[in-house]
Amino acid sequence: MADLVQHYLDRIRAEQIELRDGTLASYIPELADVDPEGFGLSLSSSDGYVYESGDTAVEFTIQSISKPFTYALALSQIGQDAVDARIGVEPSGEAFNEISVDDVTKTPKNAMINAGAIAAVSLIPGASPDERFDRILAFYSACAGRRLDIDMDVYLSEKETGNRNRAIAYMLTSFGVLDGDPDDVLDVYFRQCSVKVTSTDLARMAATLARGGLNPLTGRRVVDAGVVRRTLSVMVTCGMYDATGDWVSAVGMPAKSGVGGGIVAVLPGQLGIGVYSPRLDSRGNSVRGVQVCRSLSAQLGLHFLTVGRESSSTLRAVFDVSPGIRVYEVQGDLLFAGAEQVLRTAEHERGEYDVAVLDVTRVDDINDAARGMLTGMRASLTAAGKEAYLVDPDGRVVPADRRDDYDAIVFRTLDEAVDAARQSGIG
Ligand code: GLU
Numbered sequence: 001m002a003d004l005v006q007h008y009l010d011r012i013r014a015e016q017i018e019l020r021d022g023t024l025a026s027y028i029p030e031l032a033d034v035d036p037e038g039f040g041l042s043l044s045s046s047d048g049y050v051y052e053s054g055d056t057a058v059e060f061t062i063q064s065i066s067k068p069f070t071y072a073l074a075l076s077q078i079g080q081d082a083v084d085a086r087i088g089v090e091p092s093g094e095a096f097n098e099i100s101v102d103d104v105t106k107t108p109k110n111a112m113i114n115a116g117a118i119a120a121v122s123l124i125p126g127a128s129p130d131e132r133f134d135r136i137l138a139f140y141s142a143c144a145g146r147r148l149d150i151d152m153d154v155y156l157s158e159k160e161t162g163n164r165n166r167a168i169a170y171m172l173t174s175f176g177v178l179d180g181d182p183d184d185v186l187d188v189y190f191r192q193c194s195v196k197v198t199s200t201d202l203a204r205m206a207a208t209l210a211r212g213g214l215n216p217l218t219g220r221r222v223v224d225a226g227v228v229r230r231t232l233s234v235m236v237t238c239g240m241y242d243a244t245g246d247w248v249s250a251v252g253m254p255a256k257s258g259v260g261g262g263i264v265a266v267l268p269g270q271l272g273i274g275v276y277s278p279r280l281d282s283r284g285n286s287v288r289g290v291q292v293c294r295s296l297s298a299q300l301g302l303h304f305l306t307v308g309r310e311s312s313s314t315l316r317a318v319f320d321v322s323p324g325i326r327v328y329e330v331q332g333d334l335l336f337a338g339a340e341q342v343l344r345t346a347e348h349e350r351g352e353y354d355v356a357v358l359d360v361t362r363v364d365d366i367n368d369a370a371r372g373m374l375t376g377m378r379a380s381l382t383a384a385g386k387e388a389y390l391v392d393p394d395g396r397v398v399p400a401d402r403r404d405d406y407d408a409i410v411f412r413t414l415d416e417a418v419d420a421a422r423q424s425g426i427g
Contacts, residue, residue, distance in 0.1 A: 002396070003347070003375070003380055003420065004343060004373055004376045004377070004380055005043075005051055005340050005343070005344075006053070008042055008050055008299065009043060009051050009052075009323075010053050011054040012041070012053075012292055012295045012296055012299065013039065013041045013053045013235060013292060014419065015103055015291075016038075016039075016225060016234050016288045016291045016295070017039060017288075018293060019287060019288050020036075020279065021279065021281070021284075021287045022279035022280050022281050022287035023180045023279060024036055024261075024278050024279060024280070024315045025104065025257075025259040025260070025261075025280060025284075026227050027161060028154065028158060028161055030061075030151070030154045031154070031158055031259065031260065031278075031383065032154050034060065034261070034278050035058075035278075036166075036278060036279055038055045038058050038060070038261070038276060038277065038278060039052070039054045039055055039276065039277045039288060040052070040054045040055040040056040040058055040199035040200075040271070040274075040275070040276040040277075041053045041054055041056070041199060041273075041274075041275050041276075041292055042056045042059075042198075042199040042200040042202065042274045042275075043273050043274075043296075043313055043352070044200075044203040044204050044205035044206065044207035044210075044216070044217075044271060044273075044274075045207070045216075045270075045271055045337065045340060045341065045344075046210050046211050046216060046217075046269060046270055046271055046272075046337065047144040047216050048204075048216030048217045048243065050200055050203060050204065050345060052199075052200055053370060054131065054320060055199075055258070056141065056198055056199045056276075056368065057197060057198055057275065057277060058086060058199075059151075059196040059198055059375045060195075060196065060197065060198075060260045060261055060262060060276055060278065060323070060426070061154045061193060061194050061195065061196060061197075061260040061261040062140070062192075062195045062196070062197045062258055062262065063193050063258030063259045063262070063389045064096065064112070064193070064256060064257065064258040064259065065197075065202065065257065065258040065260075065262050065263075065264050066117070066136075066192040066193055066232050066237050066258070066363060067112050067116075067117040067120070067207065067256060067399035068111070068194060068224050068234065068239070068256050069139065069140055070111075070117065070120045070121055070124065070136055070139075070192060070230040070262075071083075071087075071111035071112075071116075071117070071120045071140045071184070071222035071231055072139075072209075072223055072227050072228065072230075072233065073094070073124060073135070073136060073223070073229045074111075074120045074123040074124055075145075075231070076223045076224065076227045076232060077124060077125055077135075077267055078122070078123055078125070078126075080226075080227075080230060082123070083123060085107075085119075086107055086119050086122075086123060086132070086177050087107060087110065087111050087116045087119050087120060088102055088105060088107055088108065088109045088110055088116070088400075089110055089230075089233070089234055089246060090109050090110060090237075090238075091101070091109070091237050091238050091338060092109035092110060092113050093242075094109075094113070094242050095110070095114070095241075096113045096114055096284065097114045097116070097164050097165070097168070098113065098114075098170055099115075099164070099167050100115065101115060101171070101172070101175055101177070101263060103262070104106050105178075106170070106175045106177070106178055107119070107152070107175070108177065109232060110234055110237070110238045110257065110341060111237075111238075112234060112235070112238040112239055112265055114136065114164075114165055114168055115164075115168050115171075115172060116187065116230070117189065118168055118169050118172060118178070118189050118193065119172055119177050119184060120149055121136075121185050121188050121189045121192065122177075122178045122180065122185045123177060124173075124188075126261070127186050128184075128187075128189075129187045129302050131187045131338045132188050133191050133192065134191075136188065136191075136192050137150070137192075138197065138224070138265055139223075140192075140195055140197075140205070142215060142218075142220060142222045142223055142335045143204070143205040143208045143209075143210075143215060144201040144204050144205050145204050145215050145217035145218050145220070146201070148195050148197060148201065149195070149196055149220070150191055150194045150196065151194045151195075151196050152194075154193075155190055155191055155193075155194035155415060158190040158193055158194060158295055159186075159187065159190045161188060161281045162186065162388075165186060165189065165190075166182075166183075166186060166294065169182035169183075169185055169186050169189075173342075174271070174285070178190070179190055183265045187195065187358055188334055191302035192304065193258075196385045197262065197274075198274075199262070199274040199276040200275075200278070201274065202262055202264040202272075202274025202276075203264075203265075203273055203274035204216075204217055204267045204272065204274075205247075205264060205270025205272065205274070206264045206265060206271075206273055206274060207266075207271065208222055208223075208272070209231065209232060209254075209266045209268075209272065210227075210266050210267060210268055210269060210270060210271055210272045210358040211269075212224075212225035212268075212269075213225055213227065213228045231422030232254040232266060232268060233254075235254035235266070236248060237256070239254060239255045239256040240255055240256070240257055240283075240285055240381050241283045241284050241285060241378050242283050243258065243281075243283045243285060243290075243345070244350060246399050247290070250294050250297070251265070251290075251293045251294055251297045251302075251303070252297055252303030252304045252305055252306070253266055253273070253293070253302060253304055254266045254268070254304070255265050255293070255301075257284065257285045257289065257290075257313065259280060259284050260278065260328065261276050261278030261279070261285055261286045262274065262286065262289070262290070263275045263279055263289040263290070263293060265287070265293055265304050267304060267337070268304065268374040269337075270302075270335070270336070271302075271336075271337050271339035273296065275288070275289040275292050275293065276289070277289050280285065280419050282353055283412060285336075290361065299369065300336040300366040300369040301335055301369040301370075303330065303369065306335075306367075314327070314330055314331065314332060314334065314338035314339075314341050314342060315328065315329070315330060315341060315342060315345060316329045316330065316331040316362060317329040318345070318349075320353070321357075321427065322418075322427035323427060324353055324354040324355060324421075324427050325354070325356045325418060325421050325427045326349065326352065326355070326357070326423075327359055327361065327414065327427060328342060328345070328346055328356060328358050329359045329361075329362065330342055330360050330362065330363055331362040331364075332362075332363065332364060332365040333363075333364050333365045333410065334360075334363050334367070334370040335366075335367050335369065335370055336367070336369040336370060336373070338370065339369065339373040339374055340373065340411060342358070342374070342377075343373055343374070343377050343380075345382065346377060346381070347377075347380065347381070350381060350384055352388055353386070354387065354426045355386070355387045355388070355389060355421045355426050355427075356377075356381060356386060356387070356388045356389070357388075357389045357390075357391060357414065357417045357418070358374065358377070358388065358389070358391070358397075359414055359420070360388050360390065360391065360392050360396050361392075361393055361394075361414075363396050363397075365396075366396050367399065371396075371397055374390075374397050375398070378390075387409075387421070387424075387426075388401075388409065389409050389410075389411060389412050389417045389420065389421065390409060390411070390417075391410075391413065391414050391416075391417050392410055392411075392412065393412045395401065398410050410421075
């Protein structure tokens, strides 16, 4: 498969593996006892192909990463107006567990802090805590594409020690934000924080949001696109505790972290990322997780405010000009996710041709990550005994001053490339 992307992930993870700053969450023994070295990185393309590096099968508790998903479920179950009447969408500028509401509206400032998250739980329909939680768990599972479960020990500890959350729930009841018994709502909140996931589950959940609510693995629509847009908006402005501004500037992806050591990050339309490493910084974010996301964003050009022209699907056409010569015609603005798709398709099909001709004549713009991947594609194909030619009249992939290095394989037109392949005895 697309080995090049795998190498990128392995390298980015290896760059941070010596980083041992930060401390494990210690408010309950179960979190204080995990292996501090655990470190997994997963990336799902928006069509559901997952790359994994490191401890991607280690389960940990989702904790606050549950918040955007329950918020999305509340939006889809009772509608945006009813949710907005109880939970705001403004950054709070306070600690995530602050016992406070908005001065004017007397509702929690947003759904990414505990007050808003507890309110979101109360908005999920259900005649009993069990029914409400079953709905939440089924929703998380549908986003992950597998049946998730809870860590009973973490749940019982959360429940036993959760006095601050109890204070928040009772305050919300006094302001008329919570209906019903606050302890019932809290019970479901403690359970949702205790759901076990892996970094790959998070990548798949992120990819479901990246696809506007369609799980790319199962092909099932889990939630509608308007709900996803609202959820991602709140993740952008409030997702990373008090470090949200720094995160948005440096990483530029809607994200949420949890004190279990996970981070979920979404690049809309393109991909989903899940990271696990349990040592946390002073703000409660995974130290290595933040660094990995910063590197991924910088090295692969993932910042969502990178200005690009509107691009349609990357692979415009794939066809054989004669036996053994397959042409991959690429179009639009080529960024990491588009190049990954081209590379994966060409590598996946490599048993079916001798020469792959990559035609980038219709590419408008390309970034360094995509350029590196397309030049690297040749190395991986030649290693497999194949040849890769490039049709690049405007020097988008191989600039004019480097053309000499690639003389025999870069052409101005498709015909020239096909002639060269034929002269070497193929086709
Ligand atoms: N169970 C924790 C709480 O509600 C979650 C904390 C977090 O991940 O931010 O306090």
